[in-house]
Amino acid sequence: MGICLTRAKGSGKSIDIGLFAESLIYYDTVIVNPSNQLQLAEFISWFINNGTLNDFYMLLKEGTLKFYEYSFISTAIIKDDEYSIWNIQDKLQAEPNSFERRFLYHQSIEALFPKARHRKHLYSAFRDNVVEVKTEEFGSAIENARADFRDPRRNAIIVQSFVD
Structure with missing residues (x-):
């Protein structure tokens, strides 16, 4: 399974179709992570x-193309002169299966499909082809990282692994 991030740095575009096309050659399933609408x-x-x-x-119908969406944002927050990373989601992001409402009902997508029947076809094509992950699925990983950060020995090992 391949993962294709649709981001082309320095090109002036937010997607990289070439990377996507190349992924289709090498992988049976390509997972695209759209950062925003x-x-x-x-x-x-x-x-x-x-x-x-x-x-x-057809790529969606055959299961060749799937979408993976983080239903939250990660950001650094400073509290008591100490930074920490937090995953934040609003009420709509926290709801199950909210991708359709948050992404496909967005004006930038709807502008591509001015006719309602074409939008309905798009919505049905995306159903069962999107994996939404919520903040609670990353809670234990965040807590483990916090514990590692607070342990000077573990913190040194992590920094050394980046240097190596």
């Missing part, structure tokens, strides 16, 4: 602009 709209619009929207739908 505009990035997903750009990804879908590439298929529309190239007359290959049906290929996009």
